[in-house]
Amino acid sequence: xxxxxxxxxxxxxxxxxxxxxxxxxxxxxxxxxxxxxxxxxxxxxxxxxxxxxxxxxxxxxxxxxxxxxxxxxxxxxxxxxxxxxxxxxxxxxxxxxxxxxxxxxxxxxxxx
Amino acid sequence: xxxxxxxxxxxxxxxxxxxxxxxxxxxxxxxxxxxxxxxxxxxxxxxxxxxxxxxxxxxxxxxxxxxxxxxxxxxxxxxxxxxxxxxxxxxxxxxxxxxxxxxxxxxxxxxxx
Numbered sequence: 023x024x025x026x027x028x029x030x031x032x033x034x035x036x037x038x039x040x041x042x043x044x045x046x047x048x049x050x051x052x053x054x055x056x057x058x059x060x061x062x063x064x065x066x067x068x069x070x071x072x073x074x075x076x077x078x079x080x081x082x083x084x085x086x087x088x089x090x091x092x093x094x095x096x097x098x099x100x101x102x103x104x105x106x107x108x109x110x111x112x113x114x115x116x117x118x119x120x121x122x123x124x125x126x127x128x129x130x131x132x133x134x
Numbered sequence: 135x136x137x138x139x140x141x142x143x144x145x146x147x148x149x150x151x152x153x154x155x156x157x158x159x160x161x162x163x164x165x166x167x168x169x170x171x172x173x174x175x176x177x178x179x180x181x182x183x184x185x186x187x188x189x190x191x192x193x194x195x196x197x198x199x200x201x202x203x204x205x206x207x208x209x210x211x212x213x214x215x216x217x218x219x220x221x222x223x224x225x226x227x228x229x230x231x232x233x234x235x236x237x238x239x240x241x242x243x244x245x246x247x
Contacts, residue, residue, distance in 0.1 A: 064240055065237075065241065066224070066238040068235050068236065111176055111177075120165075120167075121192060122177075122179065123179070124177045
C-alpha cells in the first residue's frame with residue numbers, strides 16, 4: 023500500500039539556518055504530494071503541493087520538488103525563523119482515491 | 135470565511151462507552167473527512183462524506199461511523215470504545231472530492247480509560 027517516510031525529529035536549528043526535512047514515498051500510480059504544517063494548538067494547514075514529477079511547490083519561503091526517480095519530496099527553506107517552529111507532515115494522495123496518506127511528522131524547533 | 139470548528143476539544147470516556155464528535159465545515163465546503171492521529175503518529179484516514187454520502191473509508195472497523203448533514207456539518211460516532219481509540223480526531227473539509235486542499239479543524243482529544 024501507499025506509505026510516506028519522514029526523517030525523525032525534533033530538528034533543532036538556530037534562526038537563519040538552512041532547513042531540509044526529508045520525505046520519501048511509496049505509491050502505485052502517480053500521486054500528488056503535499057506538505058502540511060501544524061502550529062501549536064492549531065489544525066493542519068496546507069503549506070505547499072506538487073501534482074506531477076519535476077513540479078516545484080513553494081510557499082512562505084519553503085520549497086519542495088517532486089522527484090519521481092528518487093520518490094522524494096524534501097522540504098527546504100533557506101533561512102528559518104522562530105515562527106517556523108511547528109510540526110511538518112509530508113503526505114500523498116493517489117490518483118483515483120481522495121484520502122491522504124501522511125507521514126509521522128517532523129517537529130522543527132527554531133531558537134533565536 | 136469561517137474555519138473548520140470541532141467540538142468538544144477534549145473528552146474523557148471509559149472503555150465500552152459510545153462517543154459522538156462534531157464538526158462544522160468551512161463555509162461552502164461539501165466534502166468532509168475524518169482522521170485519527172495517535173500520539174507521535176501522522177493522521178490516519180477514517181472516512182469521507184460527500185453531499186451526505188460516504189464515498190471512501192480507511193481501515194477502521196464498523197464501530198466507527200459517521201453522518202453528514204444537509205448543512206454539511208458532520209459527526210463521527212465510535213461505539214464500544216477501546217483503550218486504543220485514545221487519540222486526536224481531526225475533521226477536514228474541502229470544496230471538492232479531489233481534496234487537493236484540505237482545511238483542518240484543531241481536533242478533539244479523546245481519552246479512553
